[in-house]
Amino acid sequence: MINRLDLRGRSLSARELVDALPRAQLRVEDAAERVAPIIEAVRHRGADELRDLAERFDGVRPVHLRVPAEAFEDALRGLAPDVRAAIEESIARVRKVHAAQLPQPFTVDLAPGAQVRQRWVPVARVGLYVPGGLAVYPSSVIMNVVAAQEAGVRSLAVASPPQADQGGLPHPTILAACALLGVDEVYAVGGAQAVAMFAYGARGTEEQDGDVLCEPVAVVTGPGNVYVAAAKRLVRGVVGIDAEAGTTEIAVLADAGADPVHVAADLISQAEHDPAAASVLVTPSVELAGAVEARLKDRVEGTRHAARVAEALGGPQSAIVVVDSIEHGIEVVDAYGAEHLEIQTADAADVAERISNAGAIFVGPYSPVPLGDYMAGSNHVLPTGGCAHFASGLGVHSFVKAVQVVEYSADALAEVADRLVAFAEAEDLPAHGEAVRARFS
Structure with a gap:
């Protein structure tokens, strides 16, 4: 139903960790x-x-x-x-x-x-x-x-x-x-x-x-x-x-206290988008991993788009990743840079503040990704495929540009003229300095 990747006891460089994590075959x-x-x-x-x-x-x-x-x-x-x-x-x-x-x-x-x-x-x-x-x-x-x-x-x-x-x-x-x-x-x-x-x-x-x-x-x-x-x-x-917002993906960082029914339901909710959708669980709890696997088997058969969901969950882009600890899990999800990241751990709000790379972060058991899809008020157009390492989700900032307006008086320009000319000479661009001196000749 879904692959399992065991990262316990493995010391990986940042590059090796990125390469080890599940990703879609078509890049x-x-x-x-x-x-x-x-x-x-x-x-x-x-x-x-x-x-x-x-x-x-x-x-x-x-x-x-x-x-x-x-x-x-x-x-x-x-x-x-x-x-x-x-x-x-x-x-x-x-x-x-x-x-x-x-x-x-x-x-x-x-x-x-x-x-x-x-x-x-x-x-x-x-x-x-x-x-x-x-x-x-x-x-x-x-x-x-x-x-x-x-x-x-x-x-x-x-x-x-x-x-x-x-x-x-x-x-x-x-x-x-x-x-x-x-x-x-x-x-x-x-x-x-x-x-x-x-x-x-x-x-x-x-x-x-x-x-x-x-x-x-x-x-x-x-x-x-x-x-x-x-x-x-x-x-x-x-x-x-805005960003390269491609096929959807979800990562869930969960500890032993997470409800496997919630986690399984959330993984399925993203898998039903597309056979290439990515659903990833990161957990230090082998017991939770097993419980989620069991719930997936039960729930997939009963969902409307069962064939699509099963293909997405069974693909190379989806996996249950077992880690040493929540600390290790934070490192893993930061390397993954998920479009959607759910935190279902003790002190979930504190854990969320330590994540740098995610399109959007959903904190606690009552903030599932579908809330962000429709009713949270946040934007669901988010970077995928690791682009969350450098890109933001869609927002007002996607449609505006900054324009700087510079206004100096004669006295203000004169105050910095000598330093400006020195800078221009250092860059071997003397006409830059001459354009300033021309105003005071």
Whole structure:
């Protein structure tokens, strides 16, 4: 059902530890080789290529690549009241948290007449990707859109894969969530091709497309599979990206006091996303490891997506990792850098404060990862594949840039002129110094 890795008594270097931990066989760099031709084809052929790729990957050739207005109205009318209430509650909670993320401007007076100010400016236009393969993700609409709206972005476009059973449009729950958020620029485009469309724009080729189907954006964000992550890696530099948010993963750091039913349920909850999803338990308790294995066998058979879950749990990306102690476990999960990290130990809050590398940390038995997926108020678009070592999850910061404003008076410039000239001469850039002296000659 799930592999077991015993790290007890092993002294590993940081690199050896990373290499020993479970990881998916298909890496982003491998996927990038397959994705590169798709990006180039979309860049040069526009809407024609997008339709060809939809037919190839999604089994439908969309008539409308840009979703027409009436589709939003139909989706909202068909939305079940309890689902609408859940979406609206999630929007309110996510908006409240993200409003608090807004970075503050500052002004520093270095001397009389010498001032540096910094202000935060939202990017002009963003492309927000919402996956739609094995599941439906209105929650990802919320996470992307609310963060961008709270940052002050004025132009937002959403892309989600066309569905064969929806006439080539994205799933109606996706469209309803967009409508509730006031977003009407939505494209029936999935996967790496959506990232390419956002990065380079796409010209239209049929009457309903117009001359330009989609204008390019400044930043592309959103979760997806390894191919979406690879596409984001390839267009980085043409546009900004949030992080390489690929196939989902969970790590649980638990001691002997953790409830094996909770742990097993949480591992399964992530495994049902995708056969390539990663579920990892790190524990010093052999007894807990055995109990979780037993609960997995019982629970997997009864879950709706049993085949998918079993494949994910049995894959090389998932394992129960047995360690010497919680101290050793902290070292292991920090090396792993999970997208989602649950702490189910005694003094869980203190343990959580010692973790540096995780997309999001869920503390205690009543903070499961699905809470963060929907209702916690935090963002569920998080770095995967170890990218949590250097990248943050999606937030307001993903959509703003800092602009520094420098303002010196003549006296303030004169005060540092000689030192500036000395610096310029030391770097063999004399014209830099001359540009200052010219103001006082």
